Amino acid sequence: xxxxxxxxxxxxIAPSMQRIKIxxxxxxxxxxxxxDMIYQALEDEIPTLSKTTVYNTLKTFTEKGxxxxxxxxxxxxxxxxxxxxHIHFKCIKCNKIYDMDKSFxxxxxDIIDGHKVIEHHVNLxxxxxxxxxxxx
Amino acid sequence: xxxxxxxxxxxxIAPSMQRIKIxxxxxxxxxxxxxDMIYQALEDEIPTLSKTTVYNTLKTFTEKGxxxxxxxxxxxxxxxxxxxxHIHFKCIKCNKIYDMDKSFxxxxxDIIDGHKVIEHHVNLxxxxxxxxxxxx
DNA sequence: GTACAACTTTGTAACGATTACAAACTTGAA
DNA sequence: TTCAAGTTTGTAATCGTTACAAAGTTGTAC
Numbered sequence: 001x002x003x004x005x006x007x008x009x010x011x012x013i014a015p016s017m018q019r020i021k022i023x024x025x026x027x028x029x030x031x032x033x034x035x036d037m038i039y040q041a042l043e044d045e046i047p048t049l050s051k052t053t054v055y056n057t058l059k060t061f062t063e064k065g066x067x068x069x070x071x072x073x074x075x076x077x078x079x080x081x082x083x084x085x086h087i088h089f090k091c092i093k094c095n096k097i098y099d100m101d102k103s104f105x106x107x108x109x110d111i112i113d114g115h116k117v118i119e120h121h122v123n124l125x126x127x128x129x130x131x132x133x134x135x136x
Numbered sequence: 137x138x139x140x141x142x143x144x145x146x147x148x149i150a151p152s153m154q155r156i157k158i159x160x161x162x163x164x165x166x167x168x169x170x171x172d173m174i175y176q177a178l179e180d181e182i183p184t185l186s187k188t189t190v191y192n193t194l195k196t197f198t199e200k201g202x203x204x205x206x207x208x209x210x211x212x213x214x215x216x217x218x219x220x221x222h223i224h225f226k227c228i229k230c231n232k233i234y235d236m237d238k239s240f241x242x243x244x245x246d247i248i249d250g251h252k253v254i255e256h257h258v259n260l261x262x263x264x265x266x267x268x269x270x271x272x
Numbered sequence: 273g274t275a276c277a278a279c280t281t282t283g284t285a286a287c288g289a290t291t292a293c294a295a296a297c298t299t300g301a302a
Numbered sequence: 303t304t305c306a307a308g309t310t311t312g313t314a315a316t317c318g319t320t321a322c323a324a325a326g327t328t329g330t331a332c
Contacts, residue, residue: 014299016309032224032233036289050311055290088168089251097168100248112236114265115225123257129250150328152280172318186282191319193280 011064021046022057026067088121091128098128147200157182158193162203224257227264234264 004023008015021042026033029041039054061067087100108120140159144151157178162169165177175190197203223236244256 014308016298018310030235034289048311052291052312053310056310059291089248089253091251092254098249098251099166112225112260113234114268115227115234115260115262116264116268117225117260117262118228119261121257121259121261123259124248124251124253125255125257126251126253128252132250132252150279152327154281170318184282188283188320189281195320 007066011061011066013060013064013066018046018049018053019057019060022054023061023066026061087124089124089126089128091131092125093127093131093134096128100124143202147197147202149196149200149202154182154185154189155193155196158190159197159202223260225260225262225264227267228261229263229267229270236260 004020004027005015008019008023013019022038025038025041033041035051035054035058038058039049039051042054043049058067089098089100090096091098108117110117140156140163141151144155144159149155158174161174161177169177171187171190171194174194175185175187178190179185194203225234225236227234244253246253
């Protein structure tokens with residue numbers, strides 16, 4: 001396993017104690033933790049740790065490219081009336097969500113690796129046609 | 137277009153004014169609105185409308201099967217250390233997220249229908265192997 | 273028509289994840 | 303040793319959402 005301090009330096013991040021522990025946790029526990037999970041796991045080891053530090057650190061890591069943040073539709077639940085399987089495309093500029101009729105292998109109701117699939121979502125994110133126009 | 141009152145009755149939902157207007161909005165504006173978007177669109181027409189009513193109604197519609205609620209990772213951002221393209225499976229019982237190495241057509245950096253794709257996520261939801269065991 | 277029960281709607285308060293902000297602390301170079 | 307830049311911390315605020323209880327509405331039995 002790569003030295004954590006070197007990884008941080010590689011990404012141009014000062015290797016503070018908090019940052020080292022957080023990255024170490026992420027390397028060891030690949031359960032896609034939330035900020036809160038990380039905080040709870042480390043608060044015994046670093047009793048002064050602040051949740052804000054965890055958020056700040058994760059933000060820094062994500063900005064510098066060490067991590068990827070997963071959360072397609074962020075804080076909002078979106079509702080749709082039609083429910084045939086299709087692909088969603090969300091524009092990062094205007095926040096509109098478009099339906100796309102590209103087909104895909106649907107795993108709904110399949111068993112994969114022993115896990116039972118109930119829902120299958122394909123989500124794209126990018127800049128929509130309209131917003132590309134406006135950029136020019 | 138189908139009569140809205142009949143659709144509601146079909147799904148065993150009493151057709152109140154609020155419910156009719158909300159369903160009408162969803163039929164007419166297929167932009168996958170948030171609860172708040174719906175509230176804002178209707179508050180002029182129904183000045184006494186409460187946000188709670190919108191939330192209640194959407195919950196009812198979703199429970200009865202008129203709508204589908206989209207929001208894969210809910211309120212939480214999850215972080216991951218490795219970033220090769222893969223499929224995520226989230227267990228609805230234990231909330232763990234598993235990586236799956238099934239391959240899929242990757243649309244990243246493609247242009248589809250004029251929209252530029254920057255991110256491409258495939259997300260499955262269901263009951264994981266462990267939790268299936270526990271159910272028996 | 274009245275009364276009552278069941279259902280709906282409403283407003284306020286609370287919640288949980290996240291962010292803003294400013295004060296306190298740490299670091300390293302001049 | 304000092305100072306500036308960077309880092310950490312705690313508190314308060316924000317945003318989407320939910321809990322809860324009071325008020326309003328409806329339909330049916332009398």
